[in-house]
Amino acid sequence: MNMRMSAGGLTERSLEIIRELKDLEGPMLPILHAIQDEFGHVPEEVKPLIASELNLSRAEVHGVVTFYHDFRAAPAGRHVLKLCRAEACQAMGSDQLGDRARQFLGIDFHQTTLDGAVTLEPVFCLGLCACAPAAMLDGEVYGRVDEHCLSDIVAEARR
Amino acid sequence: MTVTIFVPRDAAALAVGADKVARAIATQIEIRGLDARIVRNGSRGMFWLEPLVEVSTERGRVAYGQVKASDVEDLFDAGFLSGSDHPLCLGLTEEIPFLRQQTRLTFARCGITDPLSLDDYRHFEGLKGLEKVVKMAPLDIVREVTDSGLRGRGGAGFPTGIKWKTVLDAAGPQKYIVCNADEGDSATFADRMIMEGDPFVLIEGMAISGIATGATKGYVYIRSEYPHAIAVMRQAVELARKAGILGATVLGSAHAFDMEIRSGAGAYVCGEETSLLNSLEGKRGIVRAKPPLPALQGFLGQPTVVNNVMSLASVPVIMDRGAAFYRDFGMGRSRGTIPIQIAGNVKHGGLYETAFGLSLGEIVDRIGGGTATGRPVKAVQVGGPLGAYFPRALFDTPFDYEAFAARDGLIGHAGITVFDDTVDMLKQARFAMEFCAVESCGKCTPCRIGSTRGVETADRIMAGIEPEKNKALLADLCNTMKFGSLCALGGFTPYPVMSAMNHFPEDFAPVPMVEAAE
Numbered sequence: 295m296n297m298r299m300s301a302g303g304l305t306e307r308s309l310e311i312i313r314e315l316k317d318l319e320g321p322m323l324p325i326l327h328a329i330q331d332e333f334g335h336v337p338e339e340v341k342p343l344i345a346s347e348l349n350l351s352r353a354e355v356h357g358v359v360t361f362y363h364d365f366r367a368a369p370a371g372r373h374v375l376k377l378c379r380a381e382a383c384q385a386m387g388s389d390q391l392g393d394r395a396r397q398f399l400g401i402d403f404h405q406t407t408l409d410g411a412v413t414l415e416p417v418f419c420l421g422l423c424a425c426a427p428a429a430m431l432d433g434e435v436y437g438r439v440d441e442h443c444l445s446d447i448v449a450e451a452r453r
Numbered sequence: 454m455t456v457t458i459f460v461p462r463d464a465a466a467l468a469v470g471a472d473k474v475a476r477a478i479a480t481q482i483e484i485r486g487l488d489a490r491i492v493r494n495g496s497r498g499m500f501w502l503e504p505l506v507e508v509s510t511e512r513g514r515v516a517y518g519q520v521k522a523s524d525v526e527d528l529f530d531a532g533f534l535s536g537s538d539h540p541l542c543l544g545l546t547e548e549i550p551f552l553r554q555q556t557r558l559t560f561a562r563c564g565i566t567d568p569l570s571l572d573d574y575r576h577f578e579g580l581k582g583l584e585k586v587v588k589m590a591p592l593d594i595v596r597e598v599t600d601s602g603l604r605g606r607g608g609a610g611f612p613t614g615i616k617w618k619t620v621l622d623a624a625g626p627q628k629y630i631v632c633n634a635d636e637g638d639s640a641t642f643a644d645r646m647i648m649e650g651d652p653f654v655l656i657e658g659m660a661i662s663g664i665a666t667g668a669t670k671g672y673v674y675i676r677s678e679y680p681h682a683i684a685v686m687r688q689a690v691e692l693a694r695k696a697g698i699l700g701a702t703v704l705g706s707a708h709a710f711d712m713e714i715r716s717g718a719g720a721y722v723c724g725e726e727t728s729l730l731n732s733l734e735g736k737r738g739i740v741r742a743k744p745p746l747p748a749l750q751g752f753l754g755q756p757t758v759v760n761n762v763m764s765l766a767s768v769p770v771i772m773d774r775g776a777a778f779y780r781d782f783g784m785g786r787s788r789g790t791i792p793i794q795i796a797g798n799v800k801h802g803g804l805y806e807t808a809f810g811l812s813l814g815e816i817v818d819r820i821g822g823g824t825a826t827g828r829p830v831k832a833v834q835v836g837g838p839l840g841a842y843f844p845r846a847l848f849d850t851p852f853d854y855e856a857f858a859a860r861d862g863l864i865g866h867a868g869i870t871v872f873d874d875t876v877d878m879l880k881q882a883r884f885a886m887e888f889c890a891v892e893s894c895g896k897c898t899p900c901r902i903g904s905t906r907g908v909e910t911a912d913r914i915m916a917g918i919e920p921e922k923n924k925a926l927l928a929d930l931c932n933t934m935k936f937g938s939l940c941a942l943g944g945f946t947p948y949p950v951m952s953a954m955n956h957f958p959e960d961f962a963p964v965p966m967v968e969a970a971e
Contacts, residue, residue: 319753323735329844348735353568354736362717385872385876405970418838421465423796435465
């Protein structure tokens with residue numbers, strides 16, 4: 295992820311990504327995922343590029359980007375901690391675990407710690423429902439998360 | 454002789470430390486200079502025992518669980534490579550009652566094989582269905598699937614063969630098979646397990662579906678919350694292409710079929726088939742009005758089969774063993790087997806594939822073993838966030854599409870979440886509305902606005918503000934959502950809300966206000 299990339303570099307790299315994927319059937323989501331993988335978010339400047347390459351209006355592109363929970367308007371913290379808040383995890387105390395996570399980090403869901411280390415997000419189901427409660431730190435999954443395990447995960451993320 | 458040790462690579466096993474266990478085992482093998490290899494298999498589906506490590510012996514595979522990395526040295530000291538006894542030893546894997554009592558048709562290989570080994574896949578009866586299909590006429594394939602009684606396992610329960618027939622009969626320059634792998638319901642993980650544990654069975658099912666309907670292109674739309682499943686499926690598709698299972702000549706036949714894996718982007722509503730098609734096309738995941746049916750105008754306006762992972766993964770065994778074999782399992786109009794997923798606050802959480810017809814009580818109490826906390830079971834939610842909450846009084850309900858519908862519930866994707874007696878059902882009803890508000894696509898008013906009003910109304914009941922009036926209002930709102938919403942999100946959110954209110958009225962009673970002292 296290179297967030298210090300110059301405006302010209304960003305345009306160039308974005309166009310490369312878009313042109314590589316635009317011939318797929320339904321190229322929009324693959325393009326947006328690739329852009330976010332590259333820049334950590336979907337920069338505002340990229341939307342008109344996608345629009346013109348795919349022959350869509352900017353409003354259409356904006357509409358798609360904002361519809362999906364995954365796409366970010368700004369980069370997340372260095373680590374993203376997702377806590378499952380769905381029913382199976384609720385049955386195993388995920389609400390209380392969520393409260394502890396907010397206390398540990400001093401932030402609410404959808405926020406990032408001031409040091410930029412951790413973004414806390416809710417997720418509705420990681421498919422680990424028989425090992426609840428579940429969490430995910432940057433793509434690493436955790437099951438049977440208790441307070442002790444949570445503090446380890448948070449410490450790991452803060453390092 | 455080289456000893457094989459199995460350490461699952463299923464995400465749920467990884468979540469409880471399977472990678473660390475595998476590393477510790479590799480270290481011990483090296484230090485001790487032993488002749489052993491590690492295979493990263495799928496999960497057997499007994500998640501309370503994960504990480505479940507198996508060792509192949511002359512007697513069969515011997516299981517050990519839950520194994521922590523710190524147990525590994527001790528296991529080796531105890532002679533674990535010969536399947537010797539140890540406090541963690543569970544005996545022969547196949548003899549563990551939870552597994553032994555199952556009827557594994559769709560999940561026959563899951564947890565047994567190396568998911569990315571085509572040799573394993575072939576060795577355990579894989580590709581037999583497709584080998585038959587390439588020599589059959591499309592209409593005969595469709596008839597076989599229709600005769601098997603297979604119904605859509607995603608939740609709607611629509612007969613798979615009839616859907617295929619519609620696509621077969623439809624004219625179009627390009628037809629598509631779209632696999633709905635947007636498994637967003639809490640308590641469901643069957644799709645994830647099969648994609649991570651036996652990806653070739655889904656690929657085989659898709660190829661069969663393509664040949665049956667004249668579709669040459671397939672897509673698997675997998676939710677982004679499943680990065681491991683996406684990675685395994687992508688590798689499996691590559692391997693299947695190289696082996697000639699996918700491509701211009703499927704298994705050397707005149708049929709062409711290829712497929713691609715696509716990732717969702719965190720929208721629950723995209724599990725609805727028309728919303729999924731819009732998303733796959735690169736649009737907002739807004740629900741489409743039906744008609745036109747996706748079978749006639751689906752992906753990019755072309756005839757499209759949209760099937761759930763489980764439906765497609767059940768097709769190879771049907772084609773291999775025959776419609777009658779599959780149809781012999783089950784009850785009433787629910788034929789074959791169903792992978793029941795038992796989750797939440799439960800002692801023995803996992804995947805249990807069995808013929809339709811077990812009672813809910815048997816599933817929760819006998820198979821699931823009651824709650825993990827040891828407290829009494831108060832409620833179970835069947836069918837994910839849009840499914841009804843069942844009290845113990847309804848535990849005699851047989852697991853069957855029609856029987857659940859008759860009791861104002863649904864099987865959905867066959868996930869069951871168990872709650873103990875500490876659960877507050879008003880809070881759960883409120884959550885159902887909140888979830889609907891977060892995930893609504895916004896197209897229809899009852900869902901978009903009704904869900905938010907539902908949260909507010911539940912809050913008022915919770916605060917003791919005109920509870921009787923607000924309960925009546927909530928019921929009325931549910932009625933509007935149920936009959937006025939375009940898709941199952943708004944239409945089924947009333948199931949958890951109304952079932953909570955009807956079966957657990959005590960949780961909706963106003964909290965007695967403490968009288969202020971004069």
